Amino acid sequence: MPVTFAERTELLKASEIREILKITQRPEVISFAGGLPAPELFPVEEMKDIAVKVLEESGSQALQYSTTEGFDPLRQQIAVRMNAKFKTDVGATNILITCGSQQALDFSGKLFLNPGDVVLCESPTYLAAISAFKAYQPRFVEVPTDDNGMIIPELEKILQTNENIKLIYLIPDFQNPTGRTWSLERRQQFIQLINRYEIPAIEDNPYGELRFEGEILPAIKSMDTKDLVIFVSTFSKTFCPGLRIGWVAAGARFIEKYILIKQGADLHTSSISQRIISRYMEIYDFEAHIKSITDVYRRRRDAMIHTMQENFAGDVRFTRPQGGLFTWVKMPPYIKAVELLKQCLRQEVAFVPGDSFFPNGQVENTFRLNYSNMPEERIAEGIKRLAAVMRKY
Amino acid sequence: MPVTFAERTELLKASEIREILKITQRPEVISFAGGLPAPELFPVEEMKDIAVKVLEESGSQALQYSTTEGFDPLRQQIAVRMNAKFKTDVGATNILITCGSQQALDFSGKLFLNPGDVVLCESPTYLAAISAFKAYQPRFVEVPTDDNGMIIPELEKILQTNENIKLIYLIPDFQNPTGRTWSLERRQQFIQLINRYEIPAIEDNPYGELRFEGEILPAIKSMDTKDLVIFVSTFSKTFCPGLRIGWVAAGARFIEKYILIKQGADLHTSSISQRIISRYMEIYDFEAHIKSITDVYRRRRDAMIHTMQENFAGDVRFTRPQGGLFTWVKMPPYIKAVELLKQCLRQEVAFVPGDSFFPNGQVENTFRLNYSNMPEERIAEGIKRLAAVMRKY
Known part of the structure; x- marks a missing residue:
């Protein structure tokens, strides 16, 4: 009698994209693929203080x-x-x-x-x-x-x-x-x-x-x-x-x-x-902390939007978010985002093809870009590389 | 159209026993009901040191x-x-x-x-x-x-x-x-x-x-x-x-x-x-830490077993664990643990009736006792109270 799993596990599979994106962990890759907050904004010093306080004041609990x-x-x-x-x-x-x-x-x-x-x-x-x-x-x-x-x-x-x-x-x-x-x-x-x-x-x-x-x-x-x-x-x-x-x-x-x-x-x-x-x-002043994050992300969004405006072809559309971590790009239907990603990875730039965000699939000419996780110069450099690859289509 | 829940949630209910045991959170109750480790053994000072070290060495990650x-x-x-x-x-x-x-x-x-x-x-x-x-x-x-x-x-x-x-x-x-x-x-x-x-x-x-x-x-x-x-x-x-x-x-x-x-x-x-x-x-020396826990729990188990031996009637059986946190008591079939608990709570002593540990129910004359969470004197006092209530049956 072979071991069997619950039916629900049939839908469990490691994402193909996740496998492709594993290589983006190499530091030389400019990755717009993740959704990571900027770690340099974590309040590490304050956390040291707070961790000690919490343990001193209420360690047992x-x-x-x-x-x-x-x-x-x-x-x-x-x-x-x-x-x-x-x-x-x-x-x-x-x-x-x-x-x-x-x-x-x-x-x-x-x-x-x-x-x-x-x-x-x-x-x-x-x-x-x-x-x-x-x-x-x-x-x-x-x-x-x-x-x-x-x-x-x-x-x-x-x-x-x-x-x-x-x-x-x-x-x-x-x-x-x-x-x-x-x-x-x-x-x-x-x-x-x-x-x-x-x-x-x-x-x-x-x-x-x-x-x-x-x-x-x-x-x-x-x-x-x-x-x-x-x-x-x-x-x-x-x-x-x-x-x-x-x-x-x-x-x-x-x-x-x-x-x-x-x-x-x-x-x-x-x-x-x-x-x-x-x-x-x-x-601490949590609102001030949030303001420091939004100030940084606003500049990063601006860098991304600005570089896309300058470098993307006119038939490539993208959103201009008023907050958050992501922008969304829509290309002409003949460009497949998964193919584009493979080309881009050779230029050491990465993103997530849009297909994964449609539960029933079949939308192939979109992708998501994250701007929260790197400085403006790197964002600009990455977008330029991406635009250069796109222009080949 | 009324809101409906998944079928699996029909089995979700707040345990009646948990409700009864809520009163055991009062500090005057001697509760053998939980499964809590002894908080006085938590390495609070070492944790302060380690939390700071981890944040200093690798705060961002x-x-x-x-x-x-x-x-x-x-x-x-x-x-x-x-x-x-x-x-x-x-x-x-x-x-x-x-x-x-x-x-x-x-x-x-x-x-x-x-x-x-x-x-x-x-x-x-x-x-x-x-x-x-x-x-x-x-x-x-x-x-x-x-x-x-x-x-x-x-x-x-x-x-x-x-x-x-x-x-x-x-x-x-x-x-x-x-x-x-x-x-x-x-x-x-x-x-x-x-x-x-x-x-x-x-x-x-x-x-x-x-x-x-x-x-x-x-x-x-x-x-x-x-x-x-x-x-x-x-x-x-x-x-x-x-x-x-x-x-x-x-x-x-x-x-x-x-x-x-x-x-x-x-x-x-x-x-x-x-x-x-x-x-x-x-x-730190994790093995030494574990030894300090077992030394304390061994004494607490000894206190519990000893007091049960001295005070429980001959037809009440209990296990003598070689480790861990719990002992298990089996009474003659005519004593219902849930009834006993209600009586015991009036004497401010608590335990978990065994019924909850049988997924198909119907075993009513057993209960679980925890000995890890309080000093020996309190264990002895609680067991004596429990024995006194049991003797009335």
Whole structure:
């Protein structure tokens, strides 16, 4: 009798692109492929101070088992910040601390999806959300998008014509991969529509606080009159991903179930990491830290956009994000991004072909660029190399 | 259209016992209910030193995203220690770092179980493993056990008469909840049997290094000639649970799949926690630290066993564990542990009724006692109170 695996594992495979991109770990490669924050902005000195403080003040608790929900003062701080920044109205009891926001996505699949159920998502959407949900064997239906978010009449048509839609997944602020942000009007139309169909929506917002210009828009969660929106975020982009601290914010009927799932999945998130972030926010100026990050990323975005404007052909389109980490490039249909990547790797420049961001595939002439992880000169040099390769087509 | 949840969530409920036990958080209650390590043994001073060192030496990497598999030096250290202590033959590439061993159990369910599949486990078994697997909707078949482990002819009968057995779960060293350890002979018989049936086995070993007397027995993984055994462990009992660092050790065909599951589930385990443990083991004497824990727990076990011998009636049986954190009490059939608990709580003493450790329930006259988390005098006082309540029956 041979060993067999669960059916859900049939969809588990190492991504071909990930294999190709392994070579981008060589330092000479200019890689726009990752989504890494700039490590030189991590508050390493402050962290040394805080780690010692936390261990001195509460070593026994920081190193002991703790509650599944998370460290209460941190839950409270998150609720207060969310309400101030995104106009939501949540309290500490609405928050579950997770191991990064990726875990919140996995739990969302676990909570809502039977095999064959339908997940709606933006087209394109975040590739690791696709992986997280895939473990629960759903069918993905992609909702067409424009510069203002999901196209609402298209969404409505999909809601009318598909059965077993259990979840809508969206990233309204500086979306991964496109860098686009939903307009206020689109947010309001969206909530009206899901209120009518009563479909839960995951509002994934890892980048919203990294805004380079203009005002932060209210979260869709802030307009949520029927407790259908589950807000997911993380400290990975505003602080440090290595601590693995994210969260889910949702009404009681959902958050109680997320907590039970967390209990079975890993008991709780690192007590010491939670206390470090919490104490950091008490002692240091977290808003000033976020401002220092956005100042740097704004300059990097400017360098990337400027170099693309100067060097890309007129029929190559790209987004101009107002925040976040990514821009999105659309080439004429005859250029295949995977082929382009292979050529670019010879010139030691890398990116992620757009195909991976469409759960049902088949869009081959797009790619994602990250600008948060390297200085402007290197960005300019990389874009020039990329443009030179593209010009050969 | 009302919101619906996945079928698997029907099995998710807050445990009634957990609710009862919430009152045990009051400091005046003598609680034998938890499974907490003694916090006074956490190396808080050393941790302060190490946290600063890690941030100084490698702050940018410790706070950045890192690989899903885990921090390579730590994987290597774990492999070397496992091989030395448990006679296994694993390398760094066989190791995946997880968020506590609980996550390794959750992933095991995710990897192997379709709804309706059968999981075999010791009767009784670890209650949080039951919760982890339940999310994947299996049927549990309990294998009868004695003081030497699973009773092999009973296991064979079950293997012969059940279909769709996908996984065998066992804790051979100082089992939770019974504190019992499988004999060497039983381990050998077990591996011969599963080799014949080719069923994967999860060998969960969180307590094996906490041995009070005698020699550590070879892990079942060390006898694994067909790569069927998946060894799971953690630093939660030998170091600090608050860091949430556990691991899976398995052959290539399994570990590759665990890594893909981890990637979708939460990307990776806290980089800084991994580096802290790794650096601690480089600089400090980890074996001496473990010895200091076992010395303390041995005295606590002695106090508990001694007080039970003096105060429990002759028809109450209990195990005498050679290591680990727990002992297991069996009362005459007419005493129900849940009723006893309610009476005991009035005397401010608590434990976990055994019912929760039988996935199919119906064993009502047993309970689990933890002795790691309080000094001897308090253990003696609690056991005396418990004995006084029991005598009323």
